[in-house]
Amino acid sequence: MNYDLTQEQLSIKENFAKFCAKEIExxxxxxxxxxxxEVEKLIRANIKKLAGIGYPGMAHEDKYGGTDLDLISQMIAGEEVAKACASTFLSSGASSGLFGIPVRRFGSAAQKEKYLPGIVKGELVGCFGLTEPGAGSDAAGITTSAEKKGDRWVLNGAKTFITNASIADAALIFAYTDRARGPGAGVTSFIVDKGTPGFTAGKPFEKMGFRGSPTAELFLSDCAVPESAVLGEVGKGFIQAMQTLEYGRIGMATVCLGIAVRCMELANAYSKERKAFGKPINRYQEISFKIADMAIQSDVARLLIYQAAWAKDTGNPESAVLASVAKVWASEAATQCSSLAVQVHGGYGYMKEFPVERLYRDAKLGEIGEGTSEIQRVLIAKDLIRRYAS
Ligand SMILES: Cc1cc2nc3c(=O)[nH]c(=O)nc-3n(C[C@H](O)[C@H](O)[C@H](O)COP(=O)(O)OP(=O)(O)OC[C@H]3O[C@@H](n4cnc5c(N)ncnc54)[C@H](O)[C@@H]3O)c2cc1C
Incomplete structure (x- = not known):
């Protein structure tokens, strides 16, 4: 087994680290x-800046302007983006990943032509509308419906907690087209463009963290879309959503890795400078061991992310469970590392002028978004029961 990054991956890491340290952080x-x-303008500008170094294009094919790189390379770049600004990672990822990847995988030639070049250039922003006020973990419990009337589908319902909802030019909306087929089975996904009559976004929520990434509701009220808005086949929306969330979980693990690593770096630097009782605080084992623990947590997270990304790229049947494992570890690493980093900073860590305060607030999302830690453990446990069935 070879743990070395390729020359290309090393260059990606170096280029993204330099770029993000100057242009994003x-x-x-x-x-x-x-x-x-202001957030809505700035985050769009950041998505565009990242497009300038090819970030959204890494997940897309050459013919749409992308570079179509492997998932490990994408996560190497993503770690650097997340270290610089977790909000920018989230909004950019919701657009090119949660919206862009299902368009790439399931979309018609016309849909790909319409949306992917803009996503790759950072000029078009997408979002992924699955969660509803009454259904998050229980995604098959959504109630948004789409009814065929003549040659149009008419959508009704509401989505909540949607990243980029208030800035998106297009949204992927999951809706029941045939409830009789049972939970999940009769769901279809639709691409709904901004400005479609009956389609509106709410005001962004006031959030604990990721405040630089707008999150809002979407409302569909007798919103009529043409047949060409269906993504892939009618009735395949739920499976499309679940497959997309596998990428999303690896992405969420990576933003958490970026948070954990940045916390370790900031705590390490601060502990060298801050003196107490006549010496730098990193000379106290209580402090240096916290930083060592942060390094251990981050390194394990990175290995699990690379393993999950490799599994996804190679079509390994374990890829879904490996994505869940990486997400649980990395998200819990981020909450623990950010708490340790605030502790190392003492009172200063509690002040807004120190980035660890922001990282501490941002970290918590990892245990909730793209499927909570509880749901990941349910999935991991189910997999174990299946694999070890006698
Ligand atoms: C900032 C932010 C951005 C988001 N972006 C998006 C987005 O772009 N698109 C999108 O569609 N969604 C998005 N979400 C929604 C997110 O995916 C959901 O919040 C998440 O899946 C949890 O759903 P819920 O909030 O309804 O919690 P619930 O499902 O109500 O869960 C509440 C609690 O019950 C636990 N629980 C539920 N079921 C079980 C079970 N079977 N076993 C054990 N425990 C259980 C959960 O783990 C959790 O602790 C976002 C959320 C946030 C906060």
Whole structure:
């Protein structure tokens, strides 16, 4: 087994680290603190900046302007983006990943032509509308419906907690087209463009963290879309959503890795400078062991992410469960590392001018978004029961 990154992957890491340190990280605190209207402009600008170095295009084919790289390379770049600004990672990933990947995998030639070049250039922003006010973990419990009337599908329902909802040019909407087929089975996904009559977004929520990434509701009220808005086949929406969430979980694990690593770096640097009782605090084992623990947690997270990404790229049947394992570990690593980093900073860590305060608030999302830690453990346990059935 070879753990070396390729020359290309090493260059990606170096280029993204340099770019993000200059173009993204210096503005992360201001993005977090900005009012909603300002956030909406700044985050679109960041998505566009990342397109300038080919970030969204890594997940897309050459003919749409992408570079079609393997998932490990994408996560190497993603770690650097997340270290610089978790909100930017989330919004960019919701657009090129949660929206862009299902369009790539299941879309018609016309849909790919319409949406993917804009996604790759960072000029078109997408979002993924699955969660509803009454159904999150229980995704098959959604109630949004789509009824065929003549040559149009008429959508009714509401989505909530949708990343990019208030800035998106197009949304992937999951709706029941045939409830009689049972939970999940009769769900179809539709691409709904901004400006379609009956389709509106709510105001962004006030959130604990990821404040630089707008999250809002979407409303569909007798919203009529043509047959060409169906993504792939009618009735295949639920499976499309679940397969997309496998990528989403590896992505969420990576944003958590970025948070954990940045916390370790910041705590390490601070502990060298801060003196107490006549010496730098990193000379106290209580502090240096916290930083060692952060390094261990981050390194394990990275290995699990690479393993899950490799499994996905190679079509390994374990890829779904490996994505869940990586997500549980990395998200819990992020909450633990961010808490340790605040502790190492003492009172300063509790102040908004220190980035660890933002990272601490951002970290918690990892245990909730793209399927909670509880749901990941349910999936891992089910897999174990299946595999070890006597
Ligand atoms: C900032 C943010 C961004 C988001 N972005 C998007 C997005 O872009 N698109 C989208 O579709 N969704 C998005 N979500 C929604 C997210 O995926 C859901 O919040 C998440 O799946 C949990 O669903 P819920 O909030 O309804 O919680 P619930 O499902 O109500 O869960 C509540 C609690 O019960 C537990 N629970 C539920 N069922 C079980 C079970 N069977 N066994 C054990 N425990 C259980 C959960 O783990 C959790 O602790 C986002 C959420 C946030 C906060």
């Amino acid at each position: 210096p503005f992360a605190q201001a993005l977090d603190a900005a009012p909603h209207d």
